[in-house]
Amino acid sequence: RKEVEQDPGPFNVPEGATVAFNCTYSNSASQSFFWYRQDCRKEPKLLMSVYSSGNEDGRFTAQLNRASQYISLLIRDSKLSDSATYLCVPLTGRRALTFGSGTRLQVQP
Amino acid sequence: DTEVTQTPKHLVMGMTNKKSLKCEQHMGHRAMYWYKQKAKKPPELMFVYSYEKLSINESVPSRFSPECPNSSLLNLHLHALQPEDSALYLCASSQENYEQYFGPGTRLTVT
Numbered sequence: 772r773k774e775v776e777q778d779p780g781p782f783n784v785p786e787g788a789t790v791a792f793n794c795t796y797s798n799s800a801s802q803s804f805f806w807y808r809q810d811c812r813k814e815p816k817l818l819m820s821v822y823s824s825g826n827e828d829g830r831f832t833a834q835l836n837r838a839s840q841y842i843s844l845l846i847r848d849s850k851l852s853d854s855a856t857y858l859c860v861p862l863t864g865r866r867a868l869t870f871g872s873g874t875r876l877q878v879q880p
Numbered sequence: 881d882t883e884v885t886q887t888p889k890h891l892v893m894g895m896t897n898k899k900s901l902k903c904e905q906h907m908g909h910r911a912m913y914w915y916k917q918k919a920k921k922p923p924e925l926m927f928v929y930s931y932e933k934l935s936i937n938e939s940v941p942s943r944f945s946p947e948c949p950n951s952s953l954l955n956l957h958l959h960a961l962q963p964e965d966s967a968l969y970l971c972a973s974s975q976e977n978y979e980q981y982f983g984p985g986t987r988l989t990v991t
Binding site: 802803805813814815816817820858862867868870871872873 | 913921922923925936970979983985
């Protein structure tokens, strides 16, 4: 089983839609989780940190389910500028980030 | 300020060249990282420095040599690279066990 699994997509959604991505992780010792977004040929940018059961920041909500070892990202009222690849990243005990392969989102007008 | 800077932005080098990539942060972070990212793949960890000491080397070939001159600077020395080493090289920094902030990367082409 891969350490981090994400549906690669692409998710094609219209502007204004709500879209959710799931991510499963295999290391039950992971304590911290991050969602990064990455635009084509750019660096990953931190979108959200999750240290407890979840986090919300404006249109973005992350939920963590430790029992089932998955974390989700919900985007409400999608904007064209949300088009990117979303990377799910648990932090392992040795301070290294293990990146999922990412989920590509394309928001269409 | 969550800025990590990297130079150069682009680098083309031959297989016999020696070059260096540079990374700098002024956020007081004590952990710094090098990642390699190939097209359509996620970043892969290469090295981790913690308090200026190398703490993780992910079995990276010796033609890549990291150096941490001080807590704000991280270098990656390159020598005798192969064409398959062409990739985006990303530097990141963090406080211990917290989120990492990435620089814009150096796009390396080995000819």
